[in-house]
Amino acid sequence: MSTFQIDFGEARRSKVxxxxxGTTNSLVAYMDLTGPEIIADSEGRRIVPSVVSLTTxxxxxxxxxxxxxxxxxxxxxxxxxxxxxxxxADDVKDEVKLFPFRIDPESTGVIKLKLGDRTLxxxxxxxxxxxxxxxxxETALDAVVEQAVITVPAYFNDAQRQATxxxxxxxxxxxxxxVNEPTAASLAYGLDKRQDGVIAVYDFGGGTFDISILxxxxxxxxxxxxxxxxxxxxxxxxxxxxRIALEDLASEWKTDLSTDAEGVQRLRRAVIRAKEELSFVxxxxxxxxxKGQHYQRALDRxxxxxLIAPIxxxxxxxxRACLKDAAHTPEQIDEVVMVGGSTRIPLVRAAVxxxxxxxxxxxxxxxxVVALGAAVQAGILSGDVEDKLLLDVTPLSLGIxxxxxxxxxxxxxxxxxxxxxxxxxxxxxxxxxxxxxxVLQGERELVKDCRSLARFDLKEIAPMPAGFARxxxxxxxxxxxxxxxxxxxxxxxxxxxxxxxxxxxxxEDQVEAMIRESIEKGxxxxxxxxxxEARVEADNILAxxxxxxxxxxxxxLSEPERQDVESAKRGLIAAYHGSDHRVINEKLEALNQATxxxxxxxxxxxxxxxxxxxxxx
Amino acid sequence: xxxxxxxYYGFFGFDRKLAIDSAALQKRFYELSRQWHPDxxxxxxxxEQEMALEATSILNDGYRTLKDPVKRAEYLLTQDGFPIAxxxxxxxxxxxxxxxxxxxxxxxxxxxxxxSARPQLEQSRQHxxxxxxGVDRELLRxxxxxxxxxxxxxxxxxxxxxxxxxxxxxxxxxxxxxxxERALNPVTPSRPAPG
Numbered sequence: 126m127s128t129f130q131i132d133f134g135e136a137r138r139s140k141v142x143x144x145x146x147g148t149t150n151s152l153v154a155y156m157d158l159t160g161p162e163i164i165a166d167s168e169g170r171r172i173v174p175s176v177v178s179l180t181t182x183x184x185x186x187x188x189x190x191x192x193x194x195x196x197x198x199x200x201x202x203x204x205x206x207x208x209x210x211x212x213x214a215d216d217v218k219d220e221v222k223l224f225p226f227r228i229d230p231e232s233t234g235v236i237k238l239k240l241g242d243r244t245l246x247x248x249x250x251x252x253x254x255x256x257x258x259x260x261x262x263e264t265a266l267d268a269v270v271e272q273a274v275i276t277v278p279a280y281f282n283d284a285q286r287q288a289t290x291x292x293x294x295x296x297x298x299x300x301x302x303x304v305n306e307p308t309a310a311s312l313a314y315g316l317d318k319r320q321d322g323v324i325a326v327y328d329f330g331g332g333t334f335d336i337s338i339l340x341x342x343x344x345x346x347x348x349x350x351x352x353x354x355x356x357x358x359x360x361x362x363x364x365x366x367x368r369i370a371l372e373d374l375a376s377e378w379k380t381d382l383s384t385d386a387e388g389v390q391r392l393r394r395a396v397i398r399a400k401e402e403l404s405f406v407x408x409x410x411x412x413x414x415x416k417g418q419h420y421q422r423a424l425d426r427x428x429x430x431x432l433i434a435p436i437x438x439x440x441x442x443x444x445r446a447c448l449k450d451a452a453h454t455p456e457q458i459d460e461v462v463m464v465g466g467s468t469r470i471p472l473v474r475a476a477v478x479x480x481x482x483x484x485x486x487x488x489x490x491x492x493x494v495v496a497l498g499a500a501v502q503a504g505i506l507s508g509d510v511e512d513k514l515l516l517d518v519t520p521l522s523l524g525i526x527x528x529x530x531x532x533x534x535x536x537x538x539x540x541x542x543x544x545x546x547x548x549x550x551x552x553x554x555x556x557x558x559x560x561x562x563x564v565l566q567g568e569r570e571l572v573k574d575c576r577s578l579a580r581f582d583l584k585e586i587a588p589m590p591a592g593f594a595r596x597x598x599x600x601x602x603x604x605x606x607x608x609x610x611x612x613x614x615x616x617x618x619x620x621x622x623x624x625x626x627x628x629x630x631x632x633e634d635q636v637e638a639m640i641r642e643s644i645e646k647g648x649x650x651x652x653x654x655x656x657x658e659a660r661v662e663a664d665n666i667l668a669x670x671x672x673x674x675x676x677x678x679x680x681x682l683s684e685p686e687r688q689d690v691e692s693a694k695r696g697l698i699a700a701y702h703g704s705d706h707r708v709i710n711e712k713l714e715a716l717n718q719a720t721x722x723x724x725x726x727x728x729x730x731x732x733x734x735x736x737x738x739x740x741x742x
Numbered sequence: 743x744x745x746x747x748x749x750y751y752g753f754f755g756f757d758r759k760l761a762i763d764s765a766a767l768q769k770r771f772y773e774l775s776r777q778w779h780p781d782x783x784x785x786x787x788x789x790e791q792e793m794a795l796e797a798t799s800i801l802n803d804g805y806r807t808l809k810d811p812v813k814r815a816e817y818l819l820t821q822d823g824f825p826i827a828x829x830x831x832x833x834x835x836x837x838x839x840x841x842x843x844x845x846x847x848x849x850x851x852x853x854x855x856x857x858s859a860r861p862q863l864e865q866s867r868q869h870x871x872x873x874x875x876g877v878d879r880e881l882l883r884x885x886x887x888x889x890x891x892x893x894x895x896x897x898x899x900x901x902x903x904x905x906x907x908x909x910x911x912x913x914x915x916x917x918x919x920x921x922x923e924r925a926l927n928p929v930t931p932s933r934p935a936p937g
Binding site: 301302342343345347502505506507508514515516540541542543544545546601603604 | 780
């Protein structure tokens with residue numbers, strides 16, 4: 126197989142995978158001829174925990190190995206980083222109390238997390254998880270994987286989506302589409318078997334909650350409305366139980382474990398185990414052994430349900446709002462689909478059944494259904510799936526700041542995307558060259574209550590008296606739910622340059638720099654590998670030479686020949702510990718040359734010996 | 743490829759009429775989505791993808807406009823030289839003057855904490871909802887009149903003047919309903935800013 130015979134048609138058809146980049150767990154799936162399949166790693170594990178750790182030799186590892194490191198080196202390990210995607214340091218003050226995030230106090234705009242001696246942004250950390258999934262897929266499919274569909278919570282805002290896309294790029298993946306998790310799940314469920322109907326997807330995951338209502342019609346999945354809470358998930362249940370257990374433990378052991386990172390992580394695991402068991406059995410034990418001490422509590426489902434009821438209740442308000450926006454009553458919903466690990470909890474199922482007055486679907490594994498749907502969407506994009514089409518919406522209204530700190534809404538929530546709006550701007554001062562447009566997302570009236578997305582600087586406006594310039598600014602939300610802004614001079618039709626200043630995201634330059642750095646890191650890795658390979662070769666030839674020097678063949682050489690070999694040997698040994706593989710290879714070659722006669726002599730001796738019937742060695 | 747029609751009626755291939763069969767509109771929307779959605783262009787060139795994005799944004803914006811009778815009428819009127827935005831005055835329609843005066847007094851009372859005005863306020867909410875329904879019925883009649891006159895002569899702008907008047911009246915009533923509803927259920931910011 127030659128690497129140089131690249132058929133571009135084929136190259137473009139490289140495999141497209143579907144990725145569920147979850148708060149707690151991530152999965153990768155692929156659409157084959159029989160349908161979407163989860164891709165397992167080389168050890169058969171289908172789930173990659175969304176945990177990333179910086180090892181002591183400076184490498185980022187993700188998945189199961191990182192989850193183990195969470196116990197032994199918690200200060201170099203991070204989980205649930207999805208909660209920080211597209212956020213500023215001020216946004217996450219509350220999170221920091223509950224999660225062991227070590228945020229660099231110098232973070233401005235984008236959050237930077239400390240992992241050992243390095244500071245990394247959430248997209249860089251997510252990229253480590255994506256790289257692991259990419260690798261798993263490449264190994265399993267025996268193909269290059271450079272394109273992916275990645276799922277995001279439906280209620281993710283523009284900055285969170287952009288951060289996810291950045292993570293993909295940093296992992297070496299072209300993100301063909303960001304698809305909303307509940308919509309992806311509906312694709313996997315095969316509910317389009319029914320010709321017409323309205324379905325609700327209730328997606329309660331590790332860190333986020335989404336509800337979407339869709340109309341199905343002949344293979345078209347049209348989202349009517351979506352709602353959710355990007356800070357509500359199984360994590361919240363874990364944190365609640367953990368807090369109670371820590372208090373209880375403190376009174377029993379007379380020690381405060383909450384400052385002991387390893388202890389907290391181990392207790393957290395015990396709490397999660399108990400939570401998961403209670404979905405299947407009516408009572409269980411919360412058992413925890415640590416540093417020779419033992420703690421145990423009986424926990425039954427009734428108590429558990431009383432504790433978590435307020436959290437479950439918080440999911441119902443978005444459901445009611447979503448029904449209202451979709452202009453449907455619960456009775457008009459034909460089917461309800463459950464997605465996300467937290468929907469295994471019986472109380473959650475009961476609450477959903479009560480609200481929608483019908484028994485929800487739970488046939489598919491709630492952990493896998495989103496990744497499977499992402500793979501179907503990958504199939505749609507690569508043209509392999511032709512009978513399905515997803516029409517999704519933007520979850521949040523988009524507007525611009527106007528006089529008095531008021532937001533003027535230009536694209537309303539639940540508009541089918543791609544969606545656009547055009548607004549004309551002018552100048553306020555004679556000769557004004559720039560106009561700054563502040564774009565926000567949210568449902569409230571005032572700027573301070575909405576989420577700042579970015580400021581767009583319209584530059585190089587031709588100098589004119591105030592109010593004369595006419596600049597049409599077009600806001601376009603693309604099929605990924607990401608905002609694009611273009612501007613043109615309404616009089617001349619000339620494209621106007623726009624500089625984007627994201628409020629909480631990485632700039633294009635920053636992403637480029639990170640990619641460059643990772644390529645440089647990659648080059649560094651490559652150089653190291655080449656040095657290591659050269660040294661292995663040097664070891665071999667030095668050992669062979671020394672062996673030959675102990676043989677009769679060595680004595681057959683002339684004195685100058687022997688000196689040549691000795692000097693070439695010294696040259697190689699001197700280069701051996703250097704960091705340039707080319708120097709090592711050069712000296713290797715020199716020794717090879719110098720030992721040419723010696724090797725021939727050895728061969729001759731061997732032949733002579735063989736003829737004499739004695740064994741040489 | 744021919745340039746994309748930017749006009750919503752043109753894009754959907756519909757006659758410029760004010761009465762539109764919503765089932766036919768939805769069917770056409772799905773057909774055009776299958777043709778133009780960016781997901782259908784995953785393997786195509788960057789130019790074609792750009793075109794698909796452009797086409798689908800016109801399609802979606804158009805569907806949103808055409809499926810709502812009021813937005814649809816506002817769109818058609820604006821295109822036909824009867825822009826709504828400039829007419830959006832604060833002037834009270836004369837026939838509503840008295841009612842609006844009374845309503846404002848009630849709103850003041852409720853705002854100052856006088857709960858006794860509540861039942862009356864609820865009554866006027868019902869009243870204005872009724873008025874809006876009346877306007878909607880009149881609008882549909884005028885839509886039909888407009889469509890018939892267009893059929894007779896495509897350049898006819900008959901009825902547009904009336905329709906504009908009705909739309910402005912409707913908008914005014916809409917704002918009153920909003921004010922009443924706000925007074926009845928003061929906006930409690932139930933949820934924080936997203937994100």
